[in-house]
Amino acid sequence: MTGRRIEIRGIVQGVGFRPFVTRLARHMGVRGRVWNDRRGVTIEAFGSSPVLETFLARLRGEAPPATRIAELHSATIATEPVEGFEIRASREAGAKALSIPPDLATCPDCEAEIFDPSHRRHGYAFTNCTACGPRFTIATDVPYDRKSTTMAHFEMCDDCLREFEAFEDRRFHAQPNACPACGPKLALVTLDGEPIGGEDPIAEAARLLQCGAIIAVKGLGGFHLVCDATDAVSVRALRDRKRRDQKPFAVMVRDLAAAGAIGELGRDEEVLLSGVERPIVLVNRREDIPLAPEVAPQTPLIGLFLPYTPIHHLLLEAVGIPLVMTSANVSDEPICADNDEASHRLVGIADALLLHDRKIAMRCDDSVARVIAGIPTILRRSRGFVPSPIHLKHPVARPILACGAHLKNTFCIAVDDTAYFGPHIGDLESVEALDFFEEAVERMQRILSLRPDVVAHDLHHGYLSTQYALGRKDVTSVGIQHHHAHVVSAMADNGVEGPVLGIAFDGTGAGDDGTSWGGEFLLCSAESCERLATFRPLSLPGGDTAIREVWRTAYALLHDAFDAEPPIAATPLFRDVPETSLRVLSQMIEGKLNAPRVHGVGRYFDAFGAIALDRPIASYEAQVAMAFEAAADPEVLDAYAYTIDTRKAPIEVDLRAAARAAFRDIQAGSSAGKISARFHNAIVRLTIEVVELLLDQVGSVPVVLTGGVFQNDRITRGIAQQLGGSIELLRHQNVPPGDGGIALGQAVVANALLADHE
Numbered sequence: 001m002t003g004r005r006i007e008i009r010g011i012v013q014g015v016g017f018r019p020f021v022t023r024l025a026r027h028m029g030v031r032g033r034v035w036n037d038r039r040g041v042t043i044e045a046f047g048s049s050p051v052l053e054t055f056l057a058r059l060r061g062e063a064p065p066a067t068r069i070a071e072l073h074s075a076t077i078a079t080e081p082v083e084g085f086e087i088r089a090s091r092e093a094g095a096k097a098l099s100i101p102p103d104l105a106t107c108p109d110c111e112a113e114i115f116d117p118s119h120r121r122h123g124y125a126f127t128n129c130t131a132c133g134p135r136f137t138i139a140t141d142v143p144y145d146r147k148s149t150t151m152a153h154f155e156m157c158d159d160c161l162r163e164f165e166a167f168e169d170r171r172f173h174a175q176p177n178a179c180p181a182c183g184p185k186l187a188l189v190t191l192d193g194e195p196i197g198g199e200d201p202i203a204e205a206a207r208l209l210q211c212g213a214i215i216a217v218k219g220l221g222g223f224h225l226v227c228d229a230t231d232a233v234s235v236r237a238l239r240d241r242k243r244r245d246q247k248p249f250a251v252m253v254r255d256l257a258a259a260g261a262i263g264e265l266g267r268d269e270e271v272l273l274s275g276v277e278r279p280i281v282l283v284n285r286r287e288d289i290p291l292a293p294e295v296a297p298q299t300p301l302i303g304l305f306l307p308y309t310p311i312h313h314l315l316l317e318a319v320g321i322p323l324v325m326t327s328a329n330v331s332d333e334p335i336c337a338d339n340d341e342a343s344h345r346l347v348g349i350a351d352a353l354l355l356h357d358r359k360i361a362m363r364c365d366d367s368v369a370r371v372i373a374g375i376p377t378i379l380r381r382s383r384g385f386v387p388s389p390i391h392l393k394h395p396v397a398r399p400i401l402a403c404g405a406h407l408k409n410t411f412c413i414a415v416d417d418t419a420y421f422g423p424h425i426g427d428l429e430s431v432e433a434l435d436f437f438e439e440a441v442e443r444m445q446r447i448l449s450l451r452p453d454v455v456a457h458d459l460h461h462g463y464l465s466t467q468y469a470l471g472r473k474d475v476t477s478v479g480i481q482h483h484h485a486h487v488v489s490a491m492a493d494n495g496v497e498g499p500v501l502g503i504a505f506d507g508t509g510a511g512d513d514g515t516s517w518g519g520e521f522l523l524c525s526a527e528s529c530e531r532l533a534t535f536r537p538l539s540l541p542g543g544d545t546a547i548r549e550v551w552r553t554a555y556a557l558l559h560d561a562f563d564a565e566p567p568i569a570a571t572p573l574f575r576d577v578p579e580t581s582l583r584v585l586s587q588m589i590e591g592k593l594n595a596p597r598v599h600g601v602g603r604y605f606d607a608f609g610a611i612a613l614d615r616p617i618a619s620y621e622a623q624v625a626m627a628f629e630a631a632a633d634p635e636v637l638d639a640y641a642y643t644i645d646t647r648k649a650p651i652e653v654d655l656r657a658a659a660r661a662a663f664r665d666i667q668a669g670s671s672a673g674k675i676s677a678r679f680h681n682a683i684v685r686l687t688i689e690v691v692e693l694l695l696d697q698v699g700s701v702p703v704v705l706t707g708g709v710f711q712n713d714r715i716t717r718g719i720a721q722q723l724g725g726s727i728e729l730l731r732h733q734n735v736p737p738g739d740g741g742i743a744l745g746q747a748v749v750a751n752a753l754l755a756d757h758e
Helices: 017-028 049-061 108-114 158-165 201-210 232-242 256-262 267-274 310-319 339-345 431-448 464-471 482-494 550-561 579-591 601-613 623-631 656-667 672-698 713-723 739-757
Strands: 002-011 031-036 040-047 068-077 085-087 186-189 215-218 223-228 250-252 280-284 301-305 323-327 352-356 368-372 375-380 400-402 412-415 418-421 454-458 476-480 500-510 516-524 529-535 643-645 651-654 703-706
Touching: 002 049, 017 031, 017 040, 017 049, 017 085, 040 049, 049 068, 108 310, 186 201, 201 215, 201 223, 201 310, 201 352, 215 310, 215 339, 223 232, 232 323, 256 267, 256 301, 267 280, 267 368, 267 375, 310 323, 310 352, 339 352, 368 713, 400 739, 412 431, 412 739, 418 739, 431 464, 454 464, 454 739, 464 476, 476 482, 476 739, 482 500, 482 516, 482 529, 482 703, 482 739, 500 601, 500 672, 516 601, 516 672, 529 672, 550 579, 550 601, 550 656, 601 623, 601 656, 601 672, 623 672, 623 713, 643 672, 651 672, 656 672, 672 713, 703 713
Parallel strands: 031 085, 215 352, 250 301, 280 368, 400 454, 454 476, 500 703, 529 651
Antiparallel strands: 002 040, 002 068, 031 040, 186 352, 215 223, 223 323, 250 323, 280 301, 368 375, 400 412, 412 418, 500 516, 516 529, 643 651
16 A cells, blocks of 8 residues: 555646546545645545556546646555545645636536426526536636635535535536525616516527517626627617627527528538637628528628527527627626626617626626638637636746736736636727726636736837836836737747747737837747738828728728839729828828838738728727638639749838739739638738748748737648648647637746846
8 A cells, every 4th residue: 555645737627627636535545635726636646556557547648527637746655554544625825826727618417407307407407517617707716615615605405515515417516506595696677677577587588689678698708799690680789788899799599500500610620610719700691591690790700609608598599589799888898797787788779688696706897709711810819718726847936927918818827837818808909898907817816826026018118007016016017019019929828938930910019119019920938029021011091090091001002012102093982081181191191290100011901991992990809801811712822923032131021013014913903812812822821932932041930820810711821831841830829829829828938038137
């Protein structure tokens, strides 16, 4: 007989891991105990050496599906004369690690129970077990026990307690365990709090939805605004009330079959849709789908997701139609999470509230994913993924708070060899969004019991995230160049140290030379970044106004390509623009007055897309670029001309020839599909050419694709197909390629810069 102390770190709390350990130990005749602590799970096991070796192997190989074991350490301890195997009370001493799992979608067993008329949980909207249910959004502290969740004041009835204490039951130590007799309850009410309908809130909510109502439904991380996705009148009303002109709405459907009737699903899309994370998955829509055109206007993509709580399952079953489910807020504000907050913030938006009395500890919006060039890619990392840790190849010397970017903001906290992302915050365009950011940071610090004394931030001093970082007292602030952070984020995501050749393509980001970058070829390691090549800068007349009024950027493109004499009369895009406005734009560009020069590839997409599609305005970020991608004719294989000026340092890619050729195509009556394809093909070819040129200079290093442009399937696929066979090509896996993943890179770069300085 011998003894082992086994310490396990990772996502091992709230996933049924201790019950799994207990069942496994009793089955194998291993004696001892297991408990949660502030860093994960600890086991003290006693048995023969061969049995304990097998026990260790099975701990890794047979753990519950939602478990993520980051570390497993085993050490010999003295043998004790113990009987049996038991779960001990959690211990709160020692340093903390965030081992709480993300929220888990309803498992098949619980789904079956809520639809079984003979089961005591029939129709119960808060059914869960160790394999599913709320986790991160109800947790208030670690270790993850019921007393440290918003379920603390719901006292389990005798039946639930019996399940909770029976190790053979799948609800053994399921912390949110509840039933209709003892758990949270649903209510359908007006915005004034008056009850609506009879005893079945789900049935009454379904009836209202079928009649065209808009209902705010409280889920795991906040409220959704919900309406009939097949009813154009309801969807238009939702757009008007939410002040969301054209940005697509996500649609929840009952199952994969219903999703397949709307979108084109491959195996990867099906796996994403049905996984425990349940993100919104962007897929190509089918023809003649049973949805109102207003759900996702002017785009071939549709965002679909499946029910992930019993509330959703019951509502979809009762209503019998696909439902729009979008964040319950006015555009650019945080999602509503509190009942009182919803009742006053959603006045004039929702007709009724389907709510419950379980508090949400942390608001957490839905995640978004898409299969890009054959690889499932997270575009927005939030509910279902947060706070799953990212393992760092090298531990950070001091805890670091990385504040992220301005758009699609997320932050992360790096401590030791782990980075913890917070939930998706969104665009920091309002006081409310900044308040949510600060609230989420404070909560993560509280759960981890630390307050980082290093704060990393973007170089752009106009960003609210940067201003927050610089406003923190008694900390070391470290400014990180935007695209350096992008590249290192992908490096950390893939566990590589560098150097790498990073291709960072996005719209804009502050460079370290005072200009705006976004079409960068960078030789990067964590501690250094050398700019080897970039795109010829394009004027942005009106500054950020030109990002929405993309005709301005298109004008700047033609102004540059045609030597300050743009052929305006022959370009339909400008037919409604007053001549005086165009003269003012010329003066701004030539006089460099409120017309910053930007290198962003995303701005070139806006300009070419605006001209080809005759689209002067973008209602939301990247709308024109995404429409331009969708228009590309797959049969067109030729590309527009471009030049690469190797005499400059950095090397400069020049698209003026492409702009002139695109203008000639418009004059000749060529389709937008042909123009788009030739532009996309040019971006792919020039990228390959520059990469091959630079690799000859710097040697054989991995190539990293990062930045929002690599959410474009055609660009990513073209580059990957031509580069992937000859070099090591790295893409994002666990964090978004856009600004939602940048905080990870900020943390790693800040740690390296401080170490180098010290």
